[in-house]
Amino acid sequence: MLRFLISDKKEFFRMLLVRLVTQTMYVCWAFVFQLIINVAQGKQHFDLFLLGSGILVFMIIMDNIGGLDNYFGLMLKLHTAQRLRAALMEQAYHLTSKSYSLSVGELVAKVTKQTDNVVENYYGQLLLLVSYSFQISLAMIATISLNPVITLVIVLLSLPALVFPFLLKKKLTTSSSAVVKQIDRYTSRVTDLLSGLPILKFALAGRAAIKQHQLSNQKLLAKQQVNARWSSFSLGVSMLLSDLTYISTWILGAIMVQQGRMNLGQMVVFSTLSGYLSYPLLEITRIIPLIISGHQAAVKLVEFLQADASIGTVPLLLTDQFLPNKVFKLQSASYEVKQQSILKKINLELKLNKKYLLVGASGSGKTTLTKLLLGEIAPCSGSVDLNRQPVNKLARKDIYQQIGLLLQRGHVFSGTVRENLNLFEDRFSNSELEQAMGHAGLAEWLQQHSLETMVSDQSSLLSGGERQRLALARLFLRNYQFYIFDELTTGLDPRIAASLLHDLFSMKMGFLLITHSFNLEAFQKADQIIVLQHGRISAQGNYQDEKIKLELAKLNF
Numbered sequence: 001m002l003r004f005l006i007s008d009k010k011e012f013f014r015m016l017l018v019r020l021v022t023q024t025m026y027v028c029w030a031f032v033f034q035l036i037i038n039v040a041q042g043k044q045h046f047d048l049f050l051l052g053s054g055i056l057v058f059m060i061i062m063d064n065i066g067g068l069d070n071y072f073g074l075m076l077k078l079h080t081a082q083r084l085r086a087a088l089m090e091q092a093y094h095l096t097s098k099s100y101s102l103s104v105g106e107l108v109a110k111v112t113k114q115t116d117n118v119v120e121n122y123y124g125q126l127l128l129l130v131s132y133s134f135q136i137s138l139a140m141i142a143t144i145s146l147n148p149v150i151t152l153v154i155v156l157l158s159l160p161a162l163v164f165p166f167l168l169k170k171k172l173t174t175s176s177s178a179v180v181k182q183i184d185r186y187t188s189r190v191t192d193l194l195s196g197l198p199i200l201k202f203a204l205a206g207r208a209a210i211k212q213h214q215l216s217n218q219k220l221l222a223k224q225q226v227n228a229r230w231s232s233f234s235l236g237v238s239m240l241l242s243d244l245t246y247i248s249t250w251i252l253g254a255i256m257v258q259q260g261r262m263n264l265g266q267m268v269v270f271s272t273l274s275g276y277l278s279y280p281l282l283e284i285t286r287i288i289p290l291i292i293s294g295h296q297a298a299v300k301l302v303e304f305l306q307a308d309a310s311i312g313t314v315p316l317l318l319t320d321q322f323l324p325n326k327v328f329k330l331q332s333a334s335y336e337v338k339q340q341s342i343l344k345k346i347n348l349e350l351k352l353n354k355k356y357l358l359v360g361a362s363g364s365g366k367t368t369l370t371k372l373l374l375g376e377i378a379p380c381s382g383s384v385d386l387n388r389q390p391v392n393k394l395a396r397k398d399i400y401q402q403i404g405l406l407l408q409r410g411h412v413f414s415g416t417v418r419e420n421l422n423l424f425e426d427r428f429s430n431s432e433l434e435q436a437m438g439h440a441g442l443a444e445w446l447q448q449h450s451l452e453t454m455v456s457d458q459s460s461l462l463s464g465g466e467r468q469r470l471a472l473a474r475l476f477l478r479n480y481q482f483y484i485f486d487e488l489t490t491g492l493d494p495r496i497a498a499s500l501l502h503d504l505f506s507m508k509m510g511f512l513l514i515t516h517s518f519n520l521e522a523f524q525k526a527d528q529i530i531v532l533q534h535g536r537i538s539a540q541g542n543y544q545d546e547k548i549k550l551e552l553a554k555l556n557f
């Protein structure tokens with residue numbers, strides 16, 4: 001993760017340089033006090049006005065560089081967070097449903113809370129640690145130059161404060177990793193409950209859901225409390241140890257002054273410098289729990305970023321023989337999960353420009369079959385080929401370019417109709433968009449609205465049938481070779497479903513359509529009807545075939 005965080009080396013080293021300059025100036029600042037005391041005691045002779053002006057200029061430069069240091073630090077963190085979010089989104093895009101089983105909420109937690117946690121606590125505090133190590137090293141060099149013996153004593157006195165947090169490291173790690181996990185669970189729960197809020201409200205189950213949220217909220221608080229307790233205890237003890245170190249330097253200095261081995265000015269520098277040593281040590285105690293918690297989150301993000309995206313890389317070869325004969329060919333393809341057989345020895349050929357209906361009882365394996373066709377899952381035995389190539393080895397983009405997919409509920413993004421069709425690109429002209437909408441049966445709708453009409457997933461401007469048509473228009477724009485429609489008409493008014501099917505069966509392109517409802521026109525026009533029963537093809541043929549009629553009758557069609 002660190003390598004990722006400092007991937008912009010130029011920005012990182014610029015910040016380090018400014019940080020080094022700032023800390024050097026702070027150490028020099030300690031000597032200003034020595035100068036003032038020496039002048040006051042008459043040991044050094046300076047015009048007070050000149051001295052005052054000089055100090056003022058030094059102060060202005062020092063504080064401005066301090067400001068710049070802070071600004072560069074903030075910028076570095078902001079840029080890093082932005083890069084990290086981008087990488088997480090990129091990975092979420094590449095992972096297929098097979099390679100991760102995260103809920104949307106968990107992904108949201110990663111891109112928001114956990115990214116902040118990593119950047120603020122892990123990276124931000126590590127950067128602070130760098131500052132403090134500069135400060136400690138420079139203060140040490142300065143104190144050694146003044147008096148090596150006292151420096152050694154100060155270092156020895158500081159040791160307990162430095163060692164203490166490490167003694168608690170295990171406790172701190174456990175408690176902060178519990179917080180990280182709980183944040184994921186909490187965000188997941190909230191996303192889930194908020195997405196289902198209308199359902200909960202109408203079922204008058206809103207109160208129960210709020211209670212569910214409260215439970216999750218309470219758990220998060222409990223973990224945070226344990227974490228806060230341990231880090232505060234660690235901080236309290238360190239504060240005491242650090243104060244002991246600081247006051248010891250003053251007492252030691254006073255003894256040295258009494259014995260005439262040091263003057264007053266030197267004692268002040270000394271004590272100030274020892275503050276530069278003890279303050280960072282105290283800060284380190286505060287920082288370490290944060291770094292641990294941030295590190296826990298970083299480990300989780302790295303795991304996610306490095307998860308096998310299982311992307312096929314083989315390009316799809318588009319030869320002359322592409323598709324006309326066999327778009328898909330399944331040979332004895334079987335699929336099982338946890339030794340439960342879901343698809344059994346499927347032999348199937350799907351041809352371009354042909355229209356297929358896939359029917360079968362609920363749970364017979366229809367959706368699983370489409371996942372096999374798209375290479376989302378690989379067969380446990382047998383083969384699934386697209387254009388004679390194993391589909392699950394093919395580059396995703398090549399498959400998605402050729403095969404259009406529409407599921408039961410086409411998603412509507414918050415944005416204009418144009419954006420929903422273009423999918424946030426600027427690919428298609430007005431006339432192309434209008435034509436596709438007309439083709440998908442939305443010409444009338446478009447007359448009453450426009451391409452700039454704002455819609456969303458909750459929008460009432462689109463009925464169930466219209467949102468399916470919008471999703472269809474989105475597909476038509478992209479000129480696929482073959483389509484897969486999974487329960488396209490489920491839940492639609494039979495008349496709307498019939499007109500949608502009529503339009504589909506009038507188009508030139510071939511498709512595989514999964515349906516639960518009977519529509520005479522569709523069944524008559526289908527080139528082939530495939531009946532799936534308990535993961536096996538029980539019949540295959542056109543509507544005239546006796547076997548098909550028999551199987552359909554079993555399904556009450």
Ligand SMILES: Nc1ncnc2c1ncn2[C@@H]1O[C@H](COP(=O)(O)OP(=O)(O)OP(=O)(O)O)[C@@H](O)[C@H]1O
Nearest residue numbers: 337342360361362363364365366367368369487516
């Ligand atoms: N990853 C999986 N883990 C466990 N079981 C699975 C998995 N994928 C599919 N199944 C099971 O396989 C069976 C077939 O599921 P599938 O979704 O393909 O059915 P379907 O024919 O599309 O049903 P429906 O008509 O209800 O959509 C179901 O019993 C389902 O629970």
Ligand SMILES: [Mg+2]
Nearest residue numbers: 366367368486
């Ligand atoms: Mg299904």
